[in-house]
Amino acid sequence: MMKEVVILIGLQASGKSTFFRTQFAATHVHVSKDLLRNNSRPARRQRQLIEEALLAGHSVVIDNTNATLEERAELIQLAHQYLASAIGYYFDSRPGGCLERNRQREGRERVPDVAIFATLKRLVRPSYDEGFEWLYYVSLEDDGAFVVSEWDAEESVSEQ
Ligand SMILES: Nc1ncnc2c1ncn2[C@@H]1O[C@H](COP(=O)(O)OP(=O)(O)O)[C@@H](O)[C@H]1O
Numbered sequence: 001m002m003k004e005v006v007i008l009i010g011l012q013a014s015g016k017s018t019f020f021r022t023q024f025a026a027t028h029v030h031v032s033k034d035l036l037r038n039n040s041r042p043a044r045r046q047r048q049l050i051e052e053a054l055l056a057g058h059s060v061v062i063d064n065t066n067a068t069l070e071e072r073a074e075l076i077q078l079a080h081q082y083l084a085s086a087i088g089y090y091f092d093s094r095p096g097g098c099l100e101r102n103r104q105r106e107g108r109e110r111v112p113d114v115a116i117f118a119t120l121k122r123l124v125r126p127s128y129d130e131g132f133e134w135l136y137y138v139s140l141e142d143d144g145a146f147v148v149s150e151w152d153a154e155e156s157v158s159e160q
């Protein structure tokens, strides 16, 4: 099967890590800068981990906010360098829901509200022009289910 570099995109508390656990934990290696907090060069270490996984034939999920074109461009380039597909999942990032879920988190999992607003300012919606093989939109139902739909640039614009 074709290797995948799955790039999760969304504000803090948009549901990315939960989505990883429920959809990908059994099949994909988890790469997240949250797991590299004690590393002096997290960007370099993240790149190494992705390369190691792909070289070993594994698919990976990159579980960061991945808010900017620059961050994603590096990951997409890496995917293609190792003949893997770049697949993006954009999480509903209307701030209301994220602030609310963030408020319900405990300890270091919870971030200050200003961190969410700062990411919102940097957040650029993904597009196929970036080189993704596939792009999806993820929303959260009230009952906690994730709903995944094909990316529709028009629809995503009406989100905010
Ligand atoms: N589908 C869901 N429905 C309701 N709450 C959710 C859902 N997914 C995650 N959560 C809760 O929202 C919070 C943030 O989720 P998390 O997956 O940690 O987000 P992120 O990794 O994007 O920061 C957590 O407390 C989590 O339990």
Ligand SMILES: [Mg+2]
Residues within 6 Å of the ligand: 016, 017, 018, 034, 063
């Ligand atoms: Mg997370």
